[in-house]
Structures are given as structure tokens and as C-alpha cells.
Amino acid sequence: xxxxxxxxxxxxxxxxxxxxxxxxxxxxxxxxxxxxxxxxxxxxxxxxxxxxxxxxxxxxxxxxxxxxxxxxxxxxxxxxxxxxxxxxxxxxxxxxxxxxxxxxxxxxxxxxxxxxxxxxxxxxxxxxxxxxxxxxxxxxxxxxxxxxxxxxxxxxxxxxxxxxxxxxxxxxxxxxxxxxxxxxx
Numbered sequence: 706x707x708x709x710x711x712x713x714x715x716x717x718x719x720x721x722x723x724x725x726x727x728x729x730x731x732x733x734x735x736x737x738x739x740x741x742x743x744x745x746x747x748x749x750x751x752x753x754x755x756x757x758x759x760x761x762x763x764x765x766x767x768x769x770x771x772x773x774x775x776x777x778x779x780x781x782x783x784x785x786x787x788x789x790x791x792x793x794x795x796x797x798x799x800x801x802x803x804x805x806x807x808x809x810x811x812x813x814x815x816x817x818x819x820x821x822x823x824x825x826x827x828x829x830x831x832x833x834x835x836x837x838x839x840x841x842x843x844x845x846x847x848x849x850x851x852x853x854x855x856x857x858x859x860x861x862x863x864x865x866x867x868x869x870x871x872x873x874x875x876x877x878x879x880x881x882x883x884x885x886x887x888x889x890x
Contacts, residue, residue, distance in 0.1 A: 709772055711745065739770075781869065786877035788864040792888050796839055796860055802887050803837055806880070810835075821865075830875040833868030 714720045727736050746754060755771065762768045792799070807815065807824050812835065815822035821838035840861050864884070866877045 707772065708777060709743075709774065711743075741768075783867050783869060784873040786866045786873045788862075788866075788877060788881055788884070790862040790864075790884060790888060791859045792862065793859055794888075799839055799860060799862060803839075806883055806887075807835070809883070810876075810879070821863075826876060828872060828875065831868055831870050831872035833866055833872045833876050835876065835880070836865040836867070838863045 712723055714723060724738075727738060730736055748754070751771075755766075755769070758769060759765045803822075810824075810826055812824040812826045815824040815837075817823075820841040821836040824835045824837070826833050826835055841863055862884070864877075864880055866873045866880070868876070
């Protein structure tokens with residue numbers, strides 16, 4: 706099976722990661738990064754368009770490869786790792802540690818949504834999103850704690866890491882080690 710991929714990248718660093726991925730896979734598949742212009746044509750008059758295009762190239766028809774295809778949608782699920790912790794530490798102390806930890810991991814400021822703060826992270830294993838919540842209501846429902854037990858007795862930290870490939874496990878392992886060390890101190 707042959708596929709043509711149109712990969713959108715945000716910056717030169719992402720373009721280099723694409724090139725690195727192609728290099729890693731060139732022994733397992735036939736991968737060609739074509740030279741020249743690559744574009745998608747969708748219309749009824751493909752032959753008329755090609756006739757016009759061939760007339761404008763010195764190589765004519767020999768300078769163009771045309772593939773008929775349909776959009777392919779992969780069924781690769783995002784990998785999710787969830788870490789849960791319970792502590793008697795106060796929320797301001799936990800929040801200061803989370804801020805320190807995210808800076809240590811090199812994430813920019815998080816975006817707060819509903820009950821969690823989301824951080825985007827880029828590592829040698831790939832890109833991921835880290836979501837961190839302190840005392841989320843959803844967790845309280847799952848553990849069947851009363852609001853008084855949940856908020857007054859202990860604080861619950863829920864960390865969710867989402868990504869593709871090995872990145873979710875890689876980041877979750879690093880976060881778990883750091884958080885466990887913090888909670889034991």
C-alpha cells in the first residue's frame with residue numbers, strides 16, 4: 706500500500722523531527738521525500754489541469770507523478786496514563802511543587818480548564834499534554850468520598866498524560882518518580 710502524507714508543522718524544530726522520523730523508518734519502509742512541489746488536487750478536470758501543468762515543465766509528463774487516492778484515517782488511539790496521589794499537604798504547597806515540577810520539565814505556562822491545568826510538553830520521545838488536577842470532583846465521585854472527607858481530610862492529585870508512541874509512559878514515569886519523592890519528603 707502506498708500513502709502520501711501532508712504533514713503540517715509549526716516550526717523548524719518540528720520539521721527536523723519529521724526528517725528524523727523518516728530517517729529512523731527508511732529501513733522498514735520505502736519512504737521518499739519528494740523534491741519539488743507537492744500539492745493535492747481535488748476537482749473534476751484533472752486531465753485538463755495535468756495537460757496545462759505538463760506544458761509548463763521542461764520534463765513535461767516525466768516530471769510529474771500522479772497518484773489517485775482517498776483520505777486515510779488511522780485508528781491509532783492516543784495513549785493515556787493516569788497517576789493518582791493522596792496527601793495531607795496543603796493545596797498551596799502542592800501547587801508550588803507542581804509549578805516547580807512543570808518548570809523543571811520545561812513546559813510553558815499551563816492553561817486552566819474546568820478542574821485541571823493542561824501543560825504541553827515536547828521531549829525526545831515526542832509531544833504530549835499533561836493535565837493536573839487537585840481535588841477534582843470527578844475523582845471524588847469515583848472514590849465515593851463525601852465532600853467533607855474529600856476536601857478537609859486529604860488532598861487528591863490526579864495527573865493525566867496524553868500522547869502517541871512511548872511519550873505518555875516516558876513522561877508519566879518521570880513525573881511519578883518526582884511526585885513520589887516530593888510526597889515522601
